Amino acid sequence: MIPFNKPFLTGKETENILQAHKNGQLAGNGPFTQRCQQWLEHKTGCQKALLTHSCTAALEMAALLLDLKAGDEVIMPSYTFVSTANAFVLRGAVPVFIDIRQDTLNIDETLIQAAITDKTRAICVVHYAGVACEMDTIMAIAEQHHLYVIEDAAQGIMSNYHGRPLGSIGHLAAFSFHETKNVIAGEGGALLINDSRFSERAEILWEKGTNRSSFFRGQVDKYTWVDIGSSFLPGELIAAFLWAQLACADEITTRRLHIWQSYHSAFSALEGTLRRPTIPESCLHNAHMYYLLLESLEARTAFIQYMKEAGIMTVFHYVPLHRSPAGLKYCRIHTALPVTDMLSRQLVRLPLWPGLETELPSIIKHVISFPFHKHAIQL
Ligand SMILES: *Cc1c(COP(=O)(O)O)cnc(C)c1O
Numbered sequence: 001m002i003p004f005n006k007p008f009l010t011g012k013e014t015e016n017i018l019q020a021h022k023n024g025q026l027a028g029n030g031p032f033t034q035r036c037q038q039w040l041e042h043k044t045g046c047q048k049a050l051l052t053h054s055c056t057a058a059l060e061m062a063a064l065l066l067d068l069k070a071g072d073e074v075i076m077p078s079y080t081f082v083s084t085a086n087a088f089v090l091r092g093a094v095p096v097f098i099d100i101r102q103d104t105l106n107i108d109e110t111l112i113q114a115a116i117t118d119k120t121r122a123i124c125v126v127h128y129a130g131v132a133c134e135m136d137t138i139m140a141i142a143e144q145h146h147l148y149v150i151e152d153a154a155q156g157i158m159s160n161y162h163g164r165p166l167g168s169i170g171h172l173a174a175f176s177f178h179e180t181k182n183v184i185a186g187e188g189g190a191l192l193i194n195d196s197r198f199s200e201r202a203e204i205l206w207e208k209g210t211n212r213s214s215f216f217r218g219q220v221d222k223y224t225w226v227d228i229g230s231s232f233l234p235g236e237l238i239a240a241f242l243w244a245q246l247a248c249a250d251e252i253t254t255r256r257l258h259i260w261q262s263y264h265s266a267f268s269a270l271e272g273t274l275r276r277p278t279i280p281e282s283c284l285h286n287a288h289m290y291y292l293l294l295e296s297l298e299a300r301t302a303f304i305q306y307m308k309e310a311g312i313m314t315v316f317h318y319v320p321l322h323r324s325p326a327g328l329k330y331c332r333i334h335t336a337l338p339v340t341d342m343l344s345r346q347l348v349r350l351p352l353w354p355g356l357e358t359e360l361p362s363i364i365k366h367v368i369s370f371p372f373h374k375h376a377i378q379l
Pocket of ligand 1: 054081126176187188
């Protein structure tokens with residue numbers, strides 16, 4: 001079986017984990033955490049980075065930092081992972097879903113303006129597949145309406161938009177180091193802060209509502225409970241593992257891009273019977289994902305079965321959040337979402353992980369041998 005995902009190891013992870021133990025600190029915010037955070041700050045140019053347990057936790061911190069109140073609205077796509085919405089619902093806010101673009105499957109920036117009400121507080125964009133949203137337009141709309149922009153950059157590490165790293169553009173941003181992402185720690189994430197008004201409070205929320213970070217810097221004599229907060233920081237073992245991965249982020253991205261490009265070239269002749277990903281000129285992407293858009297739900301179901309019989313795992317996502325039980329309960333849609341409804345039924349993801357190189361010819365051969373035309377005609 002060729003798995004859909006296989007966590008990549010750089011080979012340095014265990015050495016770093018043993019080093020963390022030698023350092024004598026397994027709790028969070030130790031030397032490896034500091035190193036990872038500095039790397040993220042340096043690489044993205046964000047003002048401040050804080051490691052978290054997950055991207056989900058980083059989004060929850062973002063929602064806390066915005067001081068959202070019950071009934072406040074956050075505009076976002078429905079075509080995303082549950083955490084994009086959940087983080088805000090936990091604060092009593094209401095996600096307002098708008099449709100996505102046909103080409104990138106990112107939030108359709110031309111629909112944002114019409115969805116803004118006097119309750120709108122923020123726009124949460126998702127850089128799907130590590131391909132940037134139209135951030136210039138989105139930031140301009142936000143500025144005009146005094147809204148915050150949060151980048152769900154779970155899939156976006158090492159990508160950029162007009163030369164600017166994803167995660168460095170919105171007021172706040174979140175990365176994921178889940179094992180299915182490009183740079184991994186099993187479970188892990190980071191909050192990136194680009195608006196200095198949030199920096200101090202972010203550290204406090206992160207350290208259980210205490211000013212422990214100021215204490216360690218020698219800025220206060222004793223640390224105490226100063227605000228709401230939680231335990232959002234991962235232990236040093238996770239940070240040690242992550243440090244090995246961050247140190248290889250360039251190599252990981254290059255290898256993924258090579259696989260992505262091999263798929264893309266191999267399937268160019270199929271364009272018309274299916275659609276391949278579109279990468280706008282403004283974006284340098286990180287090859288997080290390779291997907292195909294097939295004729296219909298029926299064609300996709302048959303394709304996944306066909307590939308499975310050949311021993312190749314392919315998967316689809318997402319069930320649009322406005323169609324999910326919790327989405328119906330906690331969120332609202334501004335207007336119908338025809339592009340989301342259509343493309344979420346057509347999209348299928350192919351395996352993509354460093355180490356897949358030797359299997360590529362066989363995967364490509366099987367994809368090409370699928371009777372796409374037969375399925376198109378039957379429907
Ligand atoms: C993976 C993902 C998340 C969640 O990341 P975790 O680190 O697992 O919490 C959130 N949003 C998007 C768009 C994702 O792809």
